[in-house]
Amino acid sequence: MKRLSGTNAEIAELLYQEQLALAKQNDDAEATVRQIIAAVKEGGDQALRDYSAAFDQIALQKLEVEETLIEAAFAEIDPEVLTALEHAKENIVSYHQQQLEDGFEDQPEQGILRGQLIRPIERVGVYVPGGTAAYPSSVLMNVIPAKIAGVKEIIMITPPQKHFAPAILVAAKLSGVDKIYQVGGAQGIAALAYGTETIPRVDKITGPGNIFVATAKKQVYGLVGIDMIAGPSEIGIIADSSANPKYLAADLLSQAEHDVRARAILVTTSEALADAVEMEIEEQLQKLPRQAIARQAVEQNGRIIIAENTEGMFELMNQVAPEHLELAMADAYDYLEKINNAGSVFLGHYTSEPIGDYYAGANHVLPTTATSRFSSALGVHDFIKRIQYTQYSQEAVKAAEKDITALAYAEGLQGHAKAIEVRNDRS
Amino acid sequence: MKRLSGTNAEIAELLYQEQLALAKQNDDAEATVRQIIAAVKEGGDQALRDYSAAFDQIALQKLEVEETLIEAAFAEIDPEVLTALEHAKENIVSYHQQQLEDGFEDQPEQGILRGQLIRPIERVGVYVPGGTAAYPSSVLMNVIPAKIAGVKEIIMITPPQKHFAPAILVAAKLSGVDKIYQVGGAQGIAALAYGTETIPRVDKITGPGNIFVATAKKQVYGLVGIDMIAGPSEIGIIADSSANPKYLAADLLSQAEHDVRARAILVTTSEALADAVEMEIEEQLQKLPRQAIARQAVEQNGRIIIAENTEGMFELMNQVAPEHLELAMADAYDYLEKINNAGSVFLGHYTSEPIGDYYAGANHVLPTTATSRFSSALGVHDFIKRIQYTQYSQEAVKAAEKDITALAYAEGLQGHAKAIEVRNDRS
Known part of the structure; x- marks a missing residue:
């Protein structure tokens, strides 16, 4: 895991440059x-x-x-x-x-x-x-x-x-x-x-x-x-001092084993927790059948970010805008309000990401590479269309004529005005 | 206006080929x-x-x-x-x-x-x-x-x-x-x-x-x-025998005056109505300030489709999937249920499209070139994200462990299983 530290602004800029590079990879084919x-x-x-x-x-x-x-x-x-x-x-x-x-x-x-x-x-x-x-x-x-x-x-x-x-x-x-x-x-x-x-x-x-x-x-x-342009899978974890390094390492690796390009990002305020997680990762890697893939992913795309404070953890994670986000915190539910960008959030120490991947019911087709800034998990809304409709009576058209034709003439579209006027016998 | 006739299947194929050609134009730049x-x-x-x-x-x-x-x-x-x-x-x-x-x-x-x-x-x-x-x-x-x-x-x-x-x-x-x-x-x-x-x-x-x-x-x-890849603007009109050719012509031209690439498509079962609309278009064109643009649009991209029956009108129009759709029909509201693909629908003889363009409140940023098959008018939903969340207690994870790990092993992702097992002291 590569460790990033500095001011929030410095780390934010590093993260953005990494996102740009990731977005670019898609152009090769x-x-x-x-x-x-x-x-x-x-x-x-x-x-x-x-x-x-x-x-x-x-x-x-x-x-x-x-x-x-x-x-x-x-x-x-x-x-x-x-x-x-x-x-x-x-x-x-x-x-x-x-x-x-x-x-x-x-x-x-x-x-x-x-x-x-x-x-x-x-x-x-x-x-x-x-x-x-x-x-x-x-x-x-x-x-x-x-x-x-x-x-x-x-x-x-x-x-x-x-x-x-x-x-x-x-x-x-x-x-x-x-x-x-x-x-x-x-x-x-x-x-x-x-x-x-x-x-x-x-x-x-x-x-x-x-x-x-x-x-x-x-x-x-x-x-x-x-649906979306899917990039490599990602996990982000925000961990406070109540987090269990063993759980964090297992969850980071469950993402890393997908693909050498998979990203695993831990944000915490505690250097001690960061150290403990790194040791646990090494220990658990030894026993993992997909060790080679997971090791390469963690080495290349693993990040541990030491934030200045709790506010800073959420600010940086909102910029990462991760596909999966775990809040490994004592009062995880109370921190939901601070999340602006994420595909799917897993709350507390027991809600390991694979629960969502397989089972709990929320979708696992999720926006990657910071696209949760503007898009969402796959859902029913992706398979429907919203069709607008409008009906005006002749009297209603008459009442609105002055406004509508003022706009039509202002936009230089006389045919638009004409289509209203013809209804009111003014053609 | 170019007149299309034949079986519904033949017209449908013609319309699809025109859509493909339109979609391709976007590649030039x-x-x-x-x-x-x-x-x-x-x-x-x-x-x-x-x-x-x-x-x-x-x-x-x-x-x-x-x-x-x-x-x-x-x-x-x-x-x-x-x-x-x-x-x-x-x-x-x-x-x-x-x-x-x-x-x-x-x-x-x-x-x-x-x-x-x-x-x-x-x-x-x-x-x-x-x-x-x-x-x-x-x-x-x-x-x-x-x-x-x-x-x-x-x-x-x-x-x-x-x-x-x-x-x-x-x-x-x-x-x-x-x-x-x-x-x-x-x-x-x-x-x-x-x-x-x-x-x-x-x-x-x-x-x-x-x-x-x-x-x-x-x-x-x-x-x-x-939001979407916007193509040239389009109007589709389904007209029954109660329609007023003067209104139809004005509405078709209000779209045509936008751009020489604008599309205006009338579907009806009546040859007589089609003839009357063509005469009206010619007459109204003479008085239109943007005559040159509108004339070129109507000549190149104007279509009058003679459908076999009412069912056929809706079938073909659902394939056109127009940005704007007018139902110039006596009981327009009752036919809403037959519409599967359209950006915005204007009901009855008085609801001219410009009412929606400027004024009524429904959005005028609409899917063009048949993209209303899978997308919708711009709306509030385009500016929000849906973020999922899930929380499992330790007991709930324990109860789900057998199912979740069965799926993880079936997918060959042992690290996923491990992340569950470690929570249940089974690591």
Whole structure:
């Protein structure tokens, strides 16, 4: 862990420069991804087969993952994992149902009606990474909010595999995916955005992926909606003197084991706690199966920040704007009010981040790389649209004519004024 | 107006190809914009001055538009326009206040707390176009929702002018802008995203602009939030036999006068109504000051679609997914339920689109080019973040341990399991 100290302003500037560098890394794959998208747009299914042969070394028979494979996955899955997925689903459903929102309607004056409708997006594509990052929990987290929003058709894509992890297919079925296609990478995102002979084009694409997937999502944004540009995963911890170094080290490492690019950031006022956490990290690393990944992540992207005081801890952490934030504090709940920027917050000494990753119900698809400054966890709101409506009676138009035409003429748009005047027989 | 007919499927395919072509146009400025952004990131204020001299032919003294200029604008503005802006502000405020949302909290089991906080974005930048597209109504529409959301600091930028339209500065003051800087184009977006010596970097950028502005917003997306990639403005009208061709023509032209790229699309089942509208358009065009622009827009991007029946009209219009949608129908309100994709809907024969553009209160910053399939009018929701939180007691963690660790081991993330086990003295 690299230790940062200095005034809050100095540390804040260092953190900002690190964020800029992280944001820049995403640019590297742009040209390659642009080519892949163009090839899929042009070549359709055949292009997907070609990429699968080249990138995944798999000669695809069918693009669709068939029902028989899904049934086999239910037979194969460890019953304890199935039970855990079912419990996680219940928790995710009950959390996200609270995000459902209603439209509204008002009548501010006689003859005037205004309102807002809520409508689900019609067709959504969910990307699920393959290989070592094949996470059934991600399937639940992406699909369940879309289902609750009322999305009519949910398409899942995932890189082709000789043998799919059964939990992935089971999670897809449990959460209500309509179709699964085996195609990954930028080519998969292109297929969802433009459609192919087999894969229908969607209105919005969600789900995490590697740098090619993230770059492809950025490139098709506008033609389709996307959830967010996901960067490496992050944990931030604010710890007071009541914190247990053993717990802190375990939580920092649970993030670090994801990826060598994962970020783990501890903010505290106590040098002694910082020292104890560093010792614990070293000790726990020895026993971790993914030691190599976690060690590299901690060495490169681990940060311990010694803040001047409690206020300073929150100020700096709000600038980090971490994806996951633990408040390892005695009265954690009381400090919620100081948090402006974070994806998901875990309160107190026992709420380890993995509780949220897998289970508690809040979403684990979260804004990374300081994007929680302006965006939020994936939720039901990402799968709905708000449609405005307005109705004026002829009398109401007459009453508003003077104001509206004054603005139209001020903006030099006489056609706008004319459209009002024609209603009042003044054309 | 180009007439499209055929089966619904044939027309739908034509419309989709037109949308694809429109989405592509945005790619043209990419290289130029990339250079401009890099120059501003590197050169700061000096780069802004250089671009102002080169693009706007203005040698800037101060980047900030000073308070004395704003006071002068209040002295200069037409009192009727001031009154109209004040009334519009009231309507926009009362509409958008209905979008405010609350967080939630639940206790699904003993020892478990889950919730969602609502927090405003801290600093927002609003782009306001200059020249012929300097619309005071756009200032109100961008700034008021941010204010209602509770944004702490709102920065407005607008291209430098020898003399600013007074209504622009007045609208900024009325709606609560904190600072105004005179910088436009891609260089203005770069300044908001990266900050310069004078202009503070923001968390999110909203507001419409030309292709350079739109492309720059796309390129800085990720580092900062953006509202949407705005394309040319659009109106769609669904008209039944009760519609007045004179009103329809005036409304189609009120959109067409914006820009030669503006789109005007009429869907009806009646050839006779289509003919009458075309005649009216020609007649009204003769009297329109912006005839040249409107004529080119109507000729290039005007479409009259003859649908097979009422169901078909809505099916095709949902595919067009227009920014503005008028239902010129006798029982317009009853047809709201058939609308899945639209930015803002205007009901009945008297609710001309300009009522919404200027006045009624619903937002006029709307998704274009079929993006209402997955996105919505600008609103209070665009200026808040939803922050999740979770708290588990030690007993609750113990009860959930079996499920959580089963999922962690299934995903091959032992460090995640360890972080739970260490809490239960099982490390």
